[in-house]
Amino acid sequence: MVRVEVSFSRHSFKKLGDMRLSKKTADIFAAIHLGSEKVSLKVVEYRSLEDSKVLESAEQRVWIGEETFKTGKVSLATITEICDILNKYRRIMKEYRVEKYFLIGTTAMREARNRLFLIDQIFVNTGFKLEVVDMPLEIYYKYISISRTLKRNDIDLGGSAILFADISSGGLGITLVEDGEIKYQQNIHIGVIRVKESFDHNQRASNSFNTALTEYLSSIVSPVKDYLQQFGIRRMVLSGTNTSLILDMLDIKPGKNKLITLPTDNFERLYRRVLDMKLAKIMQEFGLSEQVAEIVLPTIIFYQQLIALTAAPELIFPPDSFIDAMVFLYIAREKEPDLLEELNEGLLSFVYNLAKRYNYNSGHARQVAKLSKVIFERLKKRHQLTPRHGLLLQVASIMHDIGKFINLRQHYFYSYRLILSTDIFGLSEEEKSFAAQIAYYHVKDMFEKTPDGISPLKPEDQPLIAKLAAILRLADALDRGYLQKITDCEILLKNNELQIHIKTRHDMSLERWTIDDKIPAFEDAFGIKPVLLEKYQ
Numbered sequence: 001m002v003r004v005e006v007s008f009s010r011h012s013f014k015k016l017g018d019m020r021l022s023k024k025t026a027d028i029f030a031a032i033h034l035g036s037e038k039v040s041l042k043v044v045e046y047r048s049l050e051d052s053k054v055l056e057s058a059e060q061r062v063w064i065g066e067e068t069f070k071t072g073k074v075s076l077a078t079i080t081e082i083c084d085i086l087n088k089y090r091r092i093m094k095e096y097r098v099e100k101y102f103l104i105g106t107t108a109m110r111e112a113r114n115r116l117f118l119i120d121q122i123f124v125n126t127g128f129k130l131e132v133v134d135m136p137l138e139i140y141y142k143y144i145s146i147s148r149t150l151k152r153n154d155i156d157l158g159g160s161a162i163l164f165a166d167i168s169s170g171g172l173g174i175t176l177v178e179d180g181e182i183k184y185q186q187n188i189h190i191g192v193i194r195v196k197e198s199f200d201h202n203q204r205a206s207n208s209f210n211t212a213l214t215e216y217l218s219s220i221v222s223p224v225k226d227y228l229q230q231f232g233i234r235r236m237v238l239s240g241t242n243t244s245l246i247l248d249m250l251d252i253k254p255g256k257n258k259l260i261t262l263p264t265d266n267f268e269r270l271y272r273r274v275l276d277m278k279l280a281k282i283m284q285e286f287g288l289s290e291q292v293a294e295i296v297l298p299t300i301i302f303y304q305q306l307i308a309l310t311a312a313p314e315l316i317f318p319p320d321s322f323i324d325a326m327v328f329l330y331i332a333r334e335k336e337p338d339l340l341e342e343l344n345e346g347l348l349s350f351v352y353n354l355a356k357r358y359n360y361n362s363g364h365a366r367q368v369a370k371l372s373k374v375i376f377e378r379l380k381k382r383h384q385l386t387p388r389h390g391l392l393l394q395v396a397s398i399m400h401d402i403g404k405f406i407n408l409r410q411h412y413f414y415s416y417r418l419i420l421s422t423d424i425f426g427l428s429e430e431e432k433s434f435a436a437q438i439a440y441y442h443v444k445d446m447f448e449k450t451p452d453g454i455s456p457l458k459p460e461d462q463p464l465i466a467k468l469a470a471i472l473r474l475a476d477a478l479d480r481g482y483l484q485k486i487t488d489c490e491i492l493l494k495n496n497e498l499q500i501h502i503k504t505r506h507d508m509s510l511e512r513w514t515i516d517d518k519i520p521a522f523e524d525a526f527g528i529k530p531v532l533l534e535k536y537q
Contacts, residue, residue: 027334028055029100030093031326032086034130036065036108036169036193037241039082040323041089043096048335049328055096060085063291064108065169069197073114083125090126102330105132106322107170107191133428135187138322139173140426142166144343145325146239146318147177153259155316161231165306167240167299169193174224174306175425178231182350185425190220192242195298210275210297217305225309236264236312242299243317249274249286249296260317264307267315271304344391347426351398354422358405360398364482369397371475371489378491378498379526383467392431393468395424396438400472412443416454434465441469442476445521463525470518470525477514478502478532485511487537498522498530505537 026045033040040059046052062085067078074082093101109132112118119130133141143164147157157180164175170191176184195217196204203209238246247254250270254260274282274296283293307315332339348369355365376390396419403414419436427435433455440454446466450456457465478486478500485506492499502508515532522530 027100028096028098029102029330030089030096030098031323031330032089032101032103032128033321033323033326034064034082034103034105034109035241035322036068036106036191037061037063039085039089040321041092042323042327043093043098044327044331046331046335049331049339052327052331054327056092058089058092060088065191065193066197068108068112069170069194072112074108074112074118079118079121083122086122086126086128090128101128102326103128103130104322104326105130106138107135107168110134111170135171135173135189136185136423136425137428138168138171139166139175139185139187140347141325141329142173142239142320142322143175143425144346145320145328146237148328149259149318149320150237150316155235155259160235161233162235162237163228163233163310163312164237164239167191167238167242167302167306169241172221172302176228176231176233181353182346182425183231183353184224184227185350185423186224187423188220190217192240192295192298192302195302196295204294205279210301213298213301214305217302221305221309228309233310233312235314235316236307236310237316237318238303238306239318239320242295245292245296245299246270246303247317254317254319257319259319262315262317264313264315267303267307271300274300340387344387344394347391348394348398350425351395354424355399355402358402358418360402360405361482363484364479365398365401367479367484367486368400368472368475369394371478371486372397372471374489374491375471375474375498375500378493379467379471382493383526385464385467388431389464389468392427392435393438393471395419395427395435396442396468397472397475399435400439400442400476412440413451413453416440434461434468437461437465438468438472441465442472466521466525470522473518474500474515474522474530477518478511480511480514493528496528498526498528499533500530501533501535503535503537508532508534 026047028043028045031042031044038059038061041057042054043056044052044054062078062081064074064078068074109115109118109130115132119132122128122130146164150157157177159179161176161178164177166173168191170189170193172188172190174186175182195213199209247260250266252260252262277285279290279293282288282296283290288296332343372393373390376385376393379385380390399419400415401411402418403411403416406414416436416439419432419439424432437457446457446462483506485504485508486502487505488503490501492501512532515530519529
């Protein structure tokens with residue numbers, strides 16, 4: 001049976017009778033995180049990001065990750081335990097009349113072979129719908145929450161390089177920011193619990209374990225070392241499930257929601273102190289249970305290997321947990337459209353940096369992305385296109401030609417394959433697949449036989465992909481000569497025509513002839529005809 005530790009915290013005793021005291025404009029929702037080591041709940045009242053408060057929080061420790069990493073699945077006993085916890089949270093939500101909720105599962109759920117059965121049993125037994133996020137999206141959630149915390153603590157992201165390293169039970173996310181831009185991002189399927197479960201009990205008890213573990217972790221993280229050493233990294237931000245354990249062992253007691261900074265030397269002294277300790281000694285020295293003490297060495301050595309990549313003199317430990325990131329993103333989506341746009345611009349700056357690796361044509365990509373956005377904004381309301389669809393179109397617009405890095409012939413095929421094989425910060429696997437399909441079908445006919453290496457479109461996705469690909473085709477045609485001839489563009493919808501009013505100083509014959517070839521696909525997708533109207537400056 002899974003061991004469970006329970007913790008509840010009531011920040012405000014405002015239940016059914018007291019809810020009437022809140023201003024009518026306040027909203028309320030619940031965030032629930034189904035993690036690898038615990039199930040957490042926060043009930044939040046909010047009017048905006050700056051005007052929000054946690055009414056109640058709870059967490060129950062369940063070692064789901066150990067089971068998943070050992071066996072590849074979540075057992076029936078553990079599923080039953082999870083459902084019992086969620087039903088307790090359901091009762092808390094009922095006390096506060098919470099109807100809206102955000103339930104996310106991360107690493108342990110994501111990697112369980114029986115994930116679909118788990119999702120179904122949770123819904124049947126609790127009524128909750130579980131969303132399981134992919135690793136790039138999980139790390140992105142944490143990054144945007146931590147970035148906000150750093151800014152609120154007057155730590156500038158716009159200057160010298162900062163490395164964010166998030167170590168969870170089963171994953172490592174490395175994100176490099178310089179001058180306010182995400183320059184590098186890598187996600188590795190290795191985390192503290194996964195490392196621990198890579199060695200059996202006898203191996204962990206061996207005198208050679210520390211050396212073997214150090215070599216094992218070094219082999220995993222060292223490939224990024226050469227790249228990171230190009231930057232003068234002054235600070236390293238460490239986050240994840242076991243940062244609180246490190247701070248406890250350093251005898252640092254952070255206040256509530258307090259960010260901790262300390263010299264790297266402090267951590268390295270702890271590393272040297274613990275490195276040769278046996279399990280019993282660690283338990284005795286730091287007052288830890290056996291289960292927690294078993295993850296001390298993997299955690300300490302893991303952190304040391306990351307610190308060695310950069311030689312950063314300062315470490316930052318933010319208080320943000322994944323559920324804090326869930327709360328932040330939920331409220332941003334509901335109340336802060338300008339902030340959401342700012343976050344998307346940050347994500348796209350990373351996509352531009354990705355495209356640079358493939359020697360893309362920067363001028364063309366930026367022009368196509370700009371024109372795609374103008375066309376999308378005019379069409380989105382009539383065709384029920386969402387801001388997220390617009391973001392995926394932007395990603396495809398930036399990366400639509402990167403396949404030329406491999407082969408000029410059939411570049412659309414290789415663009416598709418490169419997009420699929422690249423972790424794109426902030427996108428789920430499904431969203432990445434959408435972006436790849438848009439890039440592929442901006443050239444190819446959707447009704448042709450799908451070749452090997454290209455996943456067939458689901459029938460329900462075809463109309464959406466057709467529309468977004470048609471917009472990209474049109475935007476690409478408007479810069480067919482890769483010369484960025486258009487200086488201004490306005491889109492009008494009149495009498496079933498998409499009128500493209502442009503200003504230019506150049507002859508547009510090539511672009512006009514190219515657009516003529518794209519008209520049938522656009523008419524099929526939208527039922528309207530694009531018309532180019534030129535004004536020469």
